[in-house]
Amino acid sequence: MKLEKKDLEHVLKLAHLSVSESEKSALLPDLQRILDTMKSLDKVDLNTIEPSSYAFNQEAFIREDVVEQGDDLLMEQNAPDWESGCFSVPSILGDG
Amino acid sequence: MHPTGNLVVLVCRLFWGMVNMTSLIKKYHNEFKNQTRTVVDLTTAVFSQIEAKEPSVHAYISTFKEDALEKAAQIDAKFVKGEDLPLLAGIPIAIKDNMHIKNKRSTCGSKMLENFVAPFNATVVNHLEKQQAIFTGKVNMDEFAMGSSTENSAFFTTNNPWHPDYVPGGSSGGSAAAVAAGEAIVSLGSDTGGSIRQPAAFCGLVGLKPTYGRVSRYGLVAFASSLDQIGPFTRTVEDAAIVLESLCGQDKHDATSSNQAVPAFSKQLKKDIKGLKIAVPKELFGDVIDYKVKQRVAEALDVLVKQGASYEEVSMPSLNLSIATYYVIAPAEASSNLARFDGVRYTKRIENAANLTDMFTQTRGKYFGDEVKRRILLGTFALSSGYYDAYYLKAQKARTFIKQDFNKVFQKFDVVLSPTTPTMPFKKGEHTDDPVAMYLADLATIPANMTGLPAMSIPCGFVDGLPVGLQLVGKAFAESTLFNVGDCYQSVTDFHTKVPQGVSYEI
Secondary structure (H helix, E strand, C coil): CCCCHHHHHHHHHHCCCCCCHHHHHHHHHHHHHHHHHHHHHHHCCCCCCCCCCCCCCCCCCCCCCCCCCCCCCCHHHHCCCEECCEECCCCCCCCC | CCCHHHHHHHHHHHCHHHHCCCCHHHHHHHHHHCCCCCHHHHHHHHHHHHHHHHHHHCCEEEECHHHHHHHHHHHHHHHHCCCCCCCCCCCEEEEECCECCCCCECCCCCHHHCCCECCCCCHHHHHHHHCCCEEEEEECCCHHHCCCCCCCCCCCCCCECCECCECCCCCCHHHHHHHHCCCCCEEEEEECCCCCHHHHHHHCCEEEECCCCCECCCCECCCCCCCCEEEEEECCHHHHHHHHHHHECCECCECCCCCCCCCCHHHHCCCCCCCCEEEEEHHHCCCCCCHHHHHHHHHHHHHHHHCCCEEEEECCHHHHHHHHHHHHHHHHHHHHHHHHCCCCCCCCCCCCCCCHHHHHHHHHHHHCCHHHHHHHHHHHHHHCCCCCHHHHHHHHHHHHHHHHHHHHHCCCCCEEEEECCCCCCCECCCCCCCHHHHHHHHCCCHHHHHHCCCEEEEEEEEECCEEEEEEEEECCCCHHHHHHHHHHHHHHCCHHHCCCCCCCCCC
16 A cells, blocks of 8 residues: 555554654655565465464463562652652643 | 585584584583682673673673672582582573563663663573573663664664674674673573574574573563564574573463473483484575575585485475565564553653653654654554554464464474575665665564474574574474584584684683
């Protein structure tokens, strides 16, 4: 498919990514070239083949449902804004 | 297959005594045990090498000299007391900077995690600590393991120790460069599309991607969860077997870790490959592969045939789909995994965001690098409404198609042999403006990730002073077969004993 600027802007919104106009100009042809390589998938008839999400169909390993002492997640050290045991974030609705 | 094959074997046999050393780990272990050398001495030698080589190699993001020497002294005291210690006790090991060592930074080569301090140990780190290995530091990588040259690190580019103008490969370029330059005896990397095997080939080392599920991924920062595996870089195959033994096993923290029994890999090296059946896929021996690479790999095949193996050319048409399949599936999984970096929990946040959404989007826009952004967008696109069937679902079907091809081949053959990389190591900057050209570097390595099969790169010669790697792919959980073939090959060749200028094989 031909990727338009509006498609890129839609995907940027879905991905929660903000980039400059000059980055958009660079991304568009790069993504287009990558998408063009995907055409090789159309050369083979895959209609009758089942999709795989994983390499093997191994049953997931289920651990016992018991409470364990977790590690200190170092939130105070790692979170950009940590106040009295909570993450502090900007207002959801905008200024004020 | 190649007329020089006989000569290679003959010349190597003449030097049998010199090349027969197949485990550096065992050599150091015996020295520690017999007290002809101390752990402090080896650790000091490795840090001297780090100081000498880092200005030209740039493998390390952080080093732990003080911790390492303190631990070395403690282990020496145990050896003096005559304690029976594991083989990896006192062995200096470098860790890729996407695996957690508690209270040390895990940057993933990204500005986003520049100051992130790991709150717990990765399971592999716990295993190595139990073995009393010594951590030298954390090594450079392409940002979030996305890349094939380590040029996507947000901090600096690592140089190939064989020639500073060339890339070490990637994404585990720091892991490969550290061992090649003698700045660690062993290192750990992670492999999602070839990120252990390709840098191992470019730096002249053994690099192993175990079967998916063999090694727990807990504490490895996720890139593409259905493809990621952790594995070792070593000079010799026997050492790779020794390291893998200590890393495996089911882990309650990783639901995809396997319950398959873990063999004592290093004790199963038979030094015999008589009757081994090798498949050589023509799709990985055609025009897409540089003839210089093909020549070295063909010579290696001759060596294996001399040792009693046989080979046949096979056709695996699905291999032509592997790049396209990978660049849908890996970015799709990455776009989901990297959603957690939103400015709330992980150290970086832009200043003065007007509202929560601005904080998310601008933080991600500012602190992710170009390749990471490309892949997040690609993955988000492939999963988005209206395109899911045309891209993601189709790629998942192609993944099954690749698996079917390998299943067919493994009904008749024991291993699939090919070059590890389609080209020789390339120069820095050669592919940085062309993401598609960079992606082609993973042509031969991606299928093993798609199928979850174990695969290993082994040094198989040089062209103009730069190393070439040979790749072996085995049946699921048949790492022992790969080790046996690789060890046999190294017992009659000496490519693994070659080192770059200013580096000693034995430190």
